[in-house]
Amino acid sequence: MSISIIRIATRQSPLALWQAEYIQQRLKSIHPDLTVELVPMTTKGDRILGTPLSKIGGKGLFVKELEQAMLEDRADIAVHSMKDVPYKFPQGLELKVICEREDPSDAFVSNNYHNLDELPVGATVGTSSLRRKMQILALRPDLHITDLRGNVGTRLSKLDMGQYDAIILASAGLIRLKLGDRIASRFVPEQILPAPGQGAVGIEARTDSPELDALLAPLQDEETAYRVKAERIITQTLQASCSVPIAAYSTITDGTLSLRALVGGIDNQMIEASAEGPAETAETIGKKVADSLLSQGAKEMILALGTES
Numbered sequence: 001m002s003i004s005i006i007r008i009a010t011r012q013s014p015l016a017l018w019q020a021e022y023i024q025q026r027l028k029s030i031h032p033d034l035t036v037e038l039v040p041m042t043t044k045g046d047r048i049l050g051t052p053l054s055k056i057g058g059k060g061l062f063v064k065e066l067e068q069a070m071l072e073d074r075a076d077i078a079v080h081s082m083k084d085v086p087y088k089f090p091q092g093l094e095l096k097v098i099c100e101r102e103d104p105s106d107a108f109v110s111n112n113y114h115n116l117d118e119l120p121v122g123a124t125v126g127t128s129s130l131r132r133k134m135q136i137l138a139l140r141p142d143l144h145i146t147d148l149r150g151n152v153g154t155r156l157s158k159l160d161m162g163q164y165d166a167i168i169l170a171s172a173g174l175i176r177l178k179l180g181d182r183i184a185s186r187f188v189p190e191q192i193l194p195a196p197g198q199g200a201v202g203i204e205a206r207t208d209s210p211e212l213d214a215l216l217a218p219l220q221d222e223e224t225a226y227r228v229k230a231e232r233i234i235t236q237t238l239q240a241s242c243s244v245p246i247a248a249y250s251t252i253t254d255g256t257l258s259l260r261a262l263v264g265g266i267d268n269q270m271i272e273a274s275a276e277g278p279a280e281t282a283e284t285i286g287k288k289v290a291d292s293l294l295s296q297g298a299k300e301m302i303l304a305l306g307t308e309s
């Protein structure tokens, strides 16, 4: 029996819908006879908006309902921002493909200032990401970092209402929503190292679907897949939840993958490691960097964070 329809489980935020529609269009253009439908749903993460993510159980809250739908055969695939996908998949589901990466950088967004250096002493910067917070404070210890949640549009309106001098968002999300003109400047990885997988979307589906796998395979971007694989090994090896400030970013030049990662602890302590090698050995490179972080006490730092507040 051959597959004639693919149902995409999706959240209803503008960014989630963009990603689902992007995959819908790509699948349709590769397989013109295929019907590709969206199955919109609301997740727990969408319902609880007032509390910092790190306090309510993390990013997994945004994927559970989608995963349930696939396991119960109400949907066939889910499209994720790779940086929001926990490293562990539930029994019966797996990551199938990783698509081409958008700009992986973090963006400085402000109506009054061009970059971090221009901000006056003690200015207020909005972000709920511990990864962004630790790296901004390393560059500018004087700044006040305050929480900022909600989807991209909500975050921008909070900036526009004057609650923050600047906010930090992923460039990729802004570009996809055609809000790229809100980017005042982009951070280079030496300033703010991106989150593992930032800017890449991936597709999750049931493990027992070889026919579906064949339909999805052409969407894979090999370079991005190696890079994201290397970056995600860090989170996986350290078994870090999203309440741990972790950054990992890699590039591939002439077949050589270079990976750098950071882990933050209490009192703005920060450790880092890097390694490189042939792109096909992405996993080994990831493990090498993770081992170096472990030997510098990453595990103890993470445990200390957990018992902090």
Ligand SMILES: NCc1[nH]cc(CCC(=O)O)c1CC(=O)O
Pocket (backbone or CB within 6 Å): 015, 081, 082, 083, 084, 152, 168, 169, 170, 171, 172, 173, 174, 197, 198, 199, 200, 201
């Ligand atoms: N945490 C929310 C989230 N998840 C994915 C993106 C967009 C960038 C991407 O696809 O990596 C964003 C917005 C942001 O962090 O500003």
